[in-house]
Amino acid sequence: MARSSERVAAGTPLLQVRDVAVEFRTVDGTVHAVEGVDLDLAAGETLAIVGESGSGKSTTAMAVIGLLPGNGRVTKGSILFEGEDLVGAPESVMRGIRGGSIGLVPQDPMSNLNPVAKIGTQVAETLLAHGLATRRDVDRKVVETLAAAGLPDAAERAKQYPHEFSGGMRQRALIAIGLACNPKLLIADEPTSALDVTVQRTILDQLQRMTGELGTALMLITHDLGLAAERASRVVVMHRGRIVEQGPARQILEDPQEPYTQALVRAAPSVAAVRLRPEAFRKPTSENRVTDAAASVSEPAAVSEPAAVSEPAVVSERAAVERAAVEPAAAPDYIVEVENLTKVFKIRGRKEEFTAVNDVSFAIPRGETVAIVGESGSGKTTTARMLLKVVDPTSGVIRFDGQDVAAxxxxxxxxxxxxxxxxxxxxxxxxxPMFSIERLIIEPLDFYKRGSSKERSARVRQLLDDVALPQSMLRRYPSELSGGQRQRVAIARALALSPDLIVCDEPVSALDVLVQDQILRLLSDLQSEYGLSYLFISHDLAVVRLISDYVCVMKDGVLVEAATSEEIFTNPRDPYTRRLLASIPGNELDIAV
Incomplete structure (x- = not known):
């Protein structure tokens, strides 16, 4: 099939999708995944398609590139790329277009990179398949391609396997593969949803730079309207397989017309982070106990910026939380006190050791939420695992309700x-996956022999009510539930034994913004109702601002800053904290919704 751009009239969009419908045949009947989709994408333009899971955004993108599953097909409409209709095009033709003219950066790098093939080999396959390299010069071009995607030491990285890369490095490798053939259109399907905010910004900057240099049009699939408005010139909003609204990105964000779009804007953490904390998440709190306890503490030399603090009631450096954890007068107020916590891991097969957590101290007030934030590898999850007594600390003390957890x-x-x-x-x-929802929730009650069989069953039904799930869910299995419903089941199970403290390790990072919003509100409501204390682990400061009372910022195993949530977001003291805040998508947008 000829794809000569000379045949396309001047000003004609590179991609024209007209009245496209996609359906899937399943054992339960036909699913109409996409209905009547119309959109245009000009050469060199960035277009974002936004919506929750099941909205049809990824299905639309896969229809464009001809990668629908075997049970899916385009039933009507046209997809014109450079004036030629791709609907019904032979697979031999589509193989030439994929990679060569239309590139793809998929969502999950670990499931889209071959785990048993070296990164360089996977890049080379693309270059060789499209005739952009010969066997003689392919190694050199692989290194050039990986370097262009921002991978340091590209020659050495090419010899490594995906499991030896960090999440950000794997995503760069996928970008390198997607752009290896200088395509006219690149489809990026949630390319940064599983990455830390700083890595996310780096990847998006790299993607924007490379597509800009190549003149490549970008179709960005995302569930975050804040990210879409920051990166795209136009936004298409999809809901239940249909486009409900589209237009200039800032216009959609600042003046959404459709109720669904308005709900997306309200729920997007990256947008909420640039507004005042929503009243729905505020709860009555006592005096500023963490920071007041540190009012008389001078700042140690280890603090990154030892400038004098004019108001001691808002001291936000590490010493504030450290003193708060050991202050005798405040001890009854804290359910957890952590002092000088350190964890050192021995590296298998090597003599050196790795310090994952280094001399960390903080406290969790009763009935409130302390968040630990930081990039991957900062030590936040290791800290949580020590608190759960899953991992033993190398040194330091964790006290729960005044008792030494180690003892x-x-x-x-x-x-x-x-x-x-x-x-x-x-x-x-x-x-x-083999347990019914009832069995999943009742399991901890059975294990600890809480109540009679009748009382346990009644408790399960009460828990379903608490997390706003219908009683009809009891006989269903996890595979029959959505991501948000599954997380509600996980919350119900955590509540089964009426705990005092819940450790939430990235509990909403795998969820769409609307479901995130529902789960965060649920956690806030349950805290108010039952007086729960939370340790909330996250790399997403936008989410943290919505739910936390206090924030501890970790970097390379060290606690670099700690203060109230409002203090961290309005007056960050440490350069690393400021860098994290600056990396939130849409942080520079002036939005009032």
């Missing part, structure tokens, strides 16, 4: 296990 044994340890419960990141892997 707990027998009945005291059983009591601790019941009073401290976790909620994990991925609702798809944290629930046993």
């Amino acid at each position: 707990l044994k027998g009945k005291q340890l059983d009591s601790f296990r019941q009073r401290v419960q976790p909620i994990f990141q991925d609702p798809y892997s944290s629930l046993n």
Whole structure:
């Protein structure tokens, strides 16, 4: 099929999607995933398609590139790329277009990179398949391609396997593969959703730079309207397979017309982070106990910026939380006190050691939320695992309700296990797929022999009511639930034993913004109702601002700053904290919704 751009009239969009419908045939019947989609994308333009899971945004993108699953097909409409209709094009033709004219950066690098092939080999396959390299010069071009994608030491990285890369490095490798053939259109499907905010900004900057230099049009698939408005010139909003609104990005963000778009804007953490904290998430709090306890503390030399603080009531450096954790007068106010916590791991096969957590101190006030934020590798999850007594600390003390956690044994340890419960990141892997929802929730009650069989069943039904799930869910299995419903089940299970403290490890990072919003509000409501304390682990400061009372910022295993949530967001003291805040998508937008 000829794809000569000379045949396209001047001003004609590079991509024209007209009245496209996509359906999937399943055992339960036909699913109409996309209906009547119309959109244009000009050469060199960035267009964002926004919507929650199931909205049809990824299906639309896969229809453009001809990568629908075997049970999916375009049933009507046209997809014109450089004036030629791709609907019904032979697979031999589409193979030439993919990679060569239309590139793809998929969402999950670990499932889209071959785990048993070196990174360089995977880039070379693309270059060789499209005739952009020969066997003689392919190694050199692989290194050039990886270097252009921002990978340091590209020659050495080309010899490594995906598991030896960080998440950001794997995503760069996918960008390198997607742009290896200088395509006219690049489809980026949630390219940064699983990455830290600083890595996310770096990847998006790199993607924007490379597409700008190549003159490549970019179709960005995302669920975050703030990110879309920051990166795209136009936004298309999809809901239940249809386009509900589209237009200039800032116009859509500042003046959304459709109720669904308005809901997306309200729910987007990156947009909320540039506004005042929503009243729905505020709860009555006592005096500023963490910072007041540190009012008389001078700042140690280890603090990054030892400038004098004019108002001691808002001291936000590390010493504030350290003193708060050990202040005798304040001890009754804290459910958890952590002092000088350190964890050193021995590296298998090597003599050197790795310090994951280094001399960290903080405290968790009763009935409130302390968040630990930082990039991957900052030590936040290791800290949470030590608090859960899953990992033993190398040194330091963790006190729960005044008791040294390391010394707990027998009945005291059983009591601790019941009073401290976790909620994990991925609702798809944290629930046993072979258990019904009823069995999943009742399992901790059975294990600790709480009440009679009748009382346990009644407790399960009450918990479903607490997390706003219907009783009809009891006989269903995790595979039959959405991500948000699964996370609600995980929360119900965590609540089963009536804990005092819940450790939330990235509990909403795998969810769409609307579902994130629902789960965060649910956690806030449950805290108000039951007086729960939360340790909230996250790399997403936008989410943290919505739910936390206090924030601890970690970097390379060290606590670099700690203060109230409002203080961290309005007056960050440490350069690293400021860099994290600056990396929030849409942080420079002036939005009032």
